[in-house]
Amino acid sequence: MFRKEVVSELRSxxxxxxxxxxxxxxxxxxxxxxxxYRIHEQDRPHLQAALLWIILFFGASSGLPRVFVxxxxxxxxxxxxxxxxxxxxxxxKFLFNLLLLLGLEGFLVPLFGVFMxxxxxxLLALLLVLVAGAVGLAxxxxxxxxxxxxxxxxxxxxxxxxxxxxxxxxxxxxxxxRMAATTPDLTAIGxxxxxxxxxxxxxxxxxxxxFPVVWHD
Amino acid sequence: xxxxxxVALALLFFWFCLVIWAAFFYAPRAVGFKGxxxxxxxxxxxxxxxxxxxxxxxxxxSLRFLRHRRLLDDARAAAAARLGLLFAVLATVSGSxxxxxxxxxxxxxDPREISIAILLLVYAAYFALRQAVNDPERRGSLAAAYxxxxxxxxxxxxxVVPRIYWSLHPDTIISAQGTVNVQMEPRxxxxxxxxxxxxxGLFWWLYSLEVRLARLNLWREHGGE
Numbered sequence: 303m304f305r306k307e308v309v310s311e312l313r314s315x316x317x318x319x320x321x322x323x324x325x326x327x328x329x330x331x332x333x334x335x336x337x338x339y340r341i342h343e344q345d346r347p348h349l350q351a352a353l354l355w356i357i358l359f360f361g362a363s364s365g366l367p368r369v370f371v372x373x374x375x376x377x378x379x380x381x382x383x384x385x386x387x388x389x390x391x392x393x394x395k396f397l398f399n400l401l402l403l404l405g406l407e408g409f410l411v412p413l414f415g416v417f418m419x420x421x422x423x424x425l426l427a428l429l430l431v432l433v434a435g436a437v438g439l440a441x442x443x444x445x446x447x448x449x450x451x452x453x454x455x456x457x458x459x460x461x462x463x464x465x466x467x468x469x470x471x472x473x474x475x476x477x478x479x480r481m482a483a484t485t486p487d488l489t490a491i492g493x494x495x496x497x498x499x500x501x502x503x504x505x506x507x508x509x510x511x512x513f514p515v516v517w518h519d
Numbered sequence: 520x521x522x523x524x525x526v527a528l529a530l531l532f533f534w535f536c537l538v539i540w541a542a543f544f545y546a547p548r549a550v551g552f553k554g555x556x557x558x559x560x561x562x563x564x565x566x567x568x569x570x571x572x573x574x575x576x577x578x579x580x581s582l583r584f585l586r587h588r589r590l591l592d593d594a595r596a597a598a599a600a601r602l603g604l605l606f607a608v609l610a611t612v613s614g615s616x617x618x619x620x621x622x623x624x625x626x627x628x629d630p631r632e633i634s635i636a637i638l639l640l641v642y643a644a645y646f647a648l649r650q651a652v653n654d655p656e657r658r659g660s661l662a663a664a665y666x667x668x669x670x671x672x673x674x675x676x677x678x679v680v681p682r683i684y685w686s687l688h689p690d691t692i693i694s695a696q697g698t699v700n701v702q703m704e705p706r707x708x709x710x711x712x713x714x715x716x717x718x719x720g721l722f723w724w725l726y727s728l729e730v731r732l733a734r735l736n737l738w739r740e741h742g743g744e
Binding site: 449450452453465470471505508515519 | 644647
């Protein structure tokens with residue numbers, strides 16, 4: 303399933319280009335209007351952490367729902383239901399979304415550092431928060447994408463449904479990123495990382511139980 | 520309406536009159552608050568409690584729908600969510616009025632305020648999803664899946680976020696150390712408990728009306744379950 307997703311995406315490159323361009327446009331708009339020097343020194347870590355995750359989430363939201371929406375649009379969902387077990391479909395789509403998010407972070411975070419003057423005090427801590435965030439966002443977004451693909455007006459519905467679910471996750475991710483930007487101590491991100499991991503774990507387990515219902519209905 | 524229901528409704532009405540009287544005349548004036556503003560707690564906390572109770576009822580009805588596939592269970596889940604949304608709005612409004620009096624601003628981005636705002640967003644998203652699906656059975660299963668997914672994230676908002684961030688709200692009854700922490704004058708606590716009971720009764724009465732209405736609608740549309 304994961305290989306099918308990657309091959310299919312490499313053929314069209316719709317998700318990669320929409321996610322990348324949307325995130326880049328948002329970053330340029332934010333950096334042009336705010337930039338690093340319009341924020342007070344003491345407010346920088348807090349505001350930059352919040353802006354980074356807002357840009358990442360809204361950039362990703364243009365591509366994450368595609369994993370399921372494209373199957374319904376291309377009328378391939380029925381074949382997929384016959385060809386693969388629900389668990390395999392969920393894992394494959396989740397891994398693809400995770401790869402997409404990690405790619406987006408790899409592309410956007412260095413640019414964010416350059417445009418916004420964002421320099422973490424502990425790079426390893428930031429990397430851990432980014433990876434945990436990508437896993438959490440991919441878990442939540444994949445399940446929401448599965449739900450909205452069965453409804454009408456699905457592209458607008460994704461953000462409406464996903465935002466309330468990812469908000470707690472974003473709160474902890476912003477806190478972790480702020481800690482990585484302000485202190486060299488790796489243990490400072492511990493509470494945020496624990497909260498993100500538990501929330502991700504709960505979301506993944508619940509999705510595992512709910513997905514067959516959503517997929518076969 | 521049966522005689523038993525009439526008596527229950529009259530009791531609920533009498534109980535609410537008693538709670539309103541007790542909130543203003545039996546409970547003493549709280550120390551450290553501006554004027555009589557603290558008395559709003561007797562209405563604000565039960566409204567927030569009912570919003571969470573409705574969320575739990577929505578979860579149970581959603582699970583029942585996924586198990587038995589009865590449209591009435593989906594209607595029960597939707598009724599609970601509708602009432603939960605109403606009580607969440609009431610809790611937000613009453614809390615904002617208190618915040619304006621005490622802290623000079625209707626909204627302070629307190630962790631508890633964020634929790635109720637997200638609860639409102641979840642309920643709103645739940646109804647947006649319901650409106651976007653035409654087939655009743657599919658609507659039921661998608662809405663149930665979303666409700667269950669949303670429910671599992673709520674403990675993080677209600678229990679974890681307020682313990683990480685500083686809050687304007689007082690400490691929760693069950694503290695971070697797991698001890699029971701009631702720092703309320705006994706008469707105030709009695710009124711608060713009475714109000715929680717009254718609001719829960721009000722919720723069940725409104726909920727039973729909604730479910731009866733849904734049952735009639737289903738009977739009219741499908742000729743019974």
